Amino acid sequence: MKIMRRAGIEAAKLAVVLWFVSVFAFLALRLTPGDPAVLLLGPQAGRPDAAETLARLRTEMGLDQPWPVQYGIWLGDILRGDFGVSSRSGVAVVELVAGAVPPTLFLILGAVLIAVPLSIIFGMAAAYFRNGIVDRAVRLVTTLAIAIPAVWLGLFLIIIFSVTLDILPSGGFTSPFDDFGEFFIQMILPVTTLAIFLGGVLTRFVYAEASDVLRQDYMRTALAMGISTPRRVFVYAMRNAVTPMITIVGVQIGALVGGAVLVEAVFGLGGIGQLLLSSVLNRDYQVVQGAVLLTTIVVLLVGYLADLAYRLVDPRITE
Amino acid sequence: MSDQALLEIRDLSVRFSASAPPAVRGVSIRVEAGTRVGIIGESGSGKSVTAMSVLRLNDERIAHYGEESSITLDGRELLKAPLSAIQGVRGAQASMIFQDPMSVLNPVFRVGHQVRDVLVAHRPELRKTAKALVIESLDAVGIRNPAAVYRQYPHELSGGMRQRVMIAMAIASSPRLLIADEATSALDVTVQAAVLETIGALADDRGMAVLMITHDMGVVARFCDYVYVMYHGEVVESGAAADILTSPQHDYTKKLLASVPRLHGDQPRTA
Ligand SMILES: Nc1ncnc2c1ncn2[C@@H]1O[C@H](COP(=O)(O)OP(=O)(O)O)[C@@H](O)[C@H]1O
Numbered sequence A: 001m002k003i004m005r006r007a008g009i010e011a012a013k014l015a016v017v018l019w020f021v022s023v024f025a026f027l028a029l030r031l032t033p034g035d036p037a038v039l040l041l042g043p044q045a046g047r048p049d050a051a052e053t054l055a056r057l058r059t060e061m062g063l064d065q066p067w068p069v070q071y072g073i074w075l076g077d078i079l080r081g082d083f084g085v086s087s088r089s090g091v092a093v094v095e096l097v098a099g100a101v102p103p104t105l106f107l108i109l110g111a112v113l114i115a116v117p118l119s120i121i122f123g124m125a126a127a128y129f130r131n132g133i134v135d136r137a138v139r140l141v142t143t144l145a146i147a148i149p150a151v152w153l154g155l156f157l158i159i160i161f162s163v164t165l166d167i168l169p170s171g172g173f174t175s176p177f178d179d180f181g182e183f184f185i186q187m188i189l190p191v192t193t194l195a196i197f198l199g200g201v202l203t204r205f206v207y208a209e210a211s212d213v214l215r216q217d218y219m220r221t222a223l224a225m226g227i228s229t230p231r232r233v234f235v236y237a238m239r240n241a242v243t244p245m246i247t248i249v250g251v252q253i254g255a256l257v258g259g260a261v262l263v264e265a266v267f268g269l270g271g272i273g274q275l276l277l278s279s280v281l282n283r284d285y286q287v288v289q290g291a292v293l294l295t296t297i298v299v300l301l302v303g304y305l306a307d308l309a310y311r312l313v314d315p316r317i318t319e
Numbered sequence B: 001m002s003d004q005a006l007l008e009i010r011d012l013s014v015r016f017s018a019s020a021p022p023a024v025r026g027v028s029i030r031v032e033a034g035t036r037v038g039i040i041g042e043s044g045s046g047k048s049v050t051a052m053s054v055l056r057l058n059d060e061r062i063a064h065y066g067e068e069s070s071i072t073l074d075g076r077e078l079l080k081a082p083l084s085a086i087q088g089v090r091g092a093q094a095s096m097i098f099q100d101p102m103s104v105l106n107p108v109f110r111v112g113h114q115v116r117d118v119l120v121a122h123r124p125e126l127r128k129t130a131k132a133l134v135i136e137s138l139d140a141v142g143i144r145n146p147a148a149v150y151r152q153y154p155h156e157l158s159g160g161m162r163q164r165v166m167i168a169m170a171i172a173s174s175p176r177l178l179i180a181d182e183a184t185s186a187l188d189v190t191v192q193a194a195v196l197e198t199i200g201a202l203a204d205d206r207g208m209a210v211l212m213i214t215h216d217m218g219v220v221a222r223f224c225d226y227v228y229v230m231y232h233g234e235v236v237e238s239g240a241a242a243d244i245l246t247s248p249q250h251d252y253t254k255k256l257l258a259s260v261p262r263l264h265g266d267q268p269r270t271a
């Protein structure tokens, strides 16, 4: 009964968030300058006789309708599972988004797989050797990792490793199922860029949690009972310091996707970021709206899963 | 009895900063094997710092022991030994249990596993049979249904139960000395009495000495053979518990006794 009510409340919250996002995605493009019909027609749009063609295009795309009507039609379609087609290529939005998912997904997975263990090790070590050399080094590096925008970092790495040293490609994406070696080499720089950004945030988080945990009475108990230092730090303290990390990954998934979108555009991986960027520049309304909404749904779902995982892992949370 | 006590604290001084006065000054305490010794004093009088010095639990990045200070356990000098050697003493030859049953156990591990960890840390050869041994020792500290409790988490247990689990941990590898720092202070009176009784029975059974730290004269009356009174980092008086309770010499001890309305109707154990 209680669970049913909770699920109901969560579903209502989810619906409200998605509605806000849909309104935002709908308005963002229409409130900024740029006419989709003009962009679609290209250079011809400047000719004096183009007015008629433009008007026809607008009618075809439904852009002659008032905004509330346009929004209503779009929302109605979505509720029936129809995300529309690209005004540029005529390809279904769902298909475009699905095709753009793999590069972004591999980028995020790679960054998480590298950043999570490293941030646990360095965060725990820095907290244990508080004010020591490890602590100072970790604090300096994480400050830099958080302060430097991911896009700059990506460009910087390209300049060093692709342009100057010429040892790694500056972009491109190959499916790992086609050619894993190529995929691996192409992913090194983008994954590193995103992992540095994510690692900075996560290390700080683990450090703060661990500093708190190491002061707890149960750590003194373990010390007094003769439990070895590695076991105290990397089992007793770590389990306590790292469990909340699941929630932070859940909460940060939005920022992570945001960062991934930028990094992936810098490296031309052809993922969600690049799809969004080109669609915004082309004023491809349906694609932008659909991609934003689909990405939001995925992000929210991951957040819920993280919350669920946390409840399963932490014995103190019952229900 | 030999002239060498089980635990000998001699002339212990501990300071936390060069500018502040030492937290503990010239404290000497003897605990003979199998006896029950108390340290009583008001909050801040240096009881915990003294007790933690035995297992070197004070943070030695800020705590400094006096040159002349010495602590021996079974004749072995502890204050000057490397910390790596102390690791094998903690929980094995001497254990320490603490106040505040809310947070003395790790919240994310089953209590049985925490006890087992201590046992295995000191007796790795018992790994295979450890679970059965732990259930036995949970039983020995007065936990009913020990097999079920083995699988529970600290938050699922009452304060008294958690304290009993910590005692099981402390005695897992049969230490000769148990230091209890206000271990029963956070418990209500009836639970406190029951836990004290358990500690006493275990100590008698195993010939284990207990160093009982408390601010409560009632605990001294009920539990201790001998008692040291601490005030402002120094021992101001010591003697058989019965003598101290009936004819205190020092003004501070008189005040401590006066502040206890009634000793819960108990007679001194040694009377
Ligand atoms: N970690 C510490 N840092 C600085 N001073 C401390 C620390 N621990 C204890 N002290 C000092 O030692 C004194 C005695 O403390 P403590 O032994 O805990 O008293 P209690 O008798 O209540 O157990 C305190 O008044 C405090 O000033």
Ligand SMILES: [Mg+2]
Binding pocket: B047, B048, B049, B181, B182
């Ligand atoms: Mg104390």
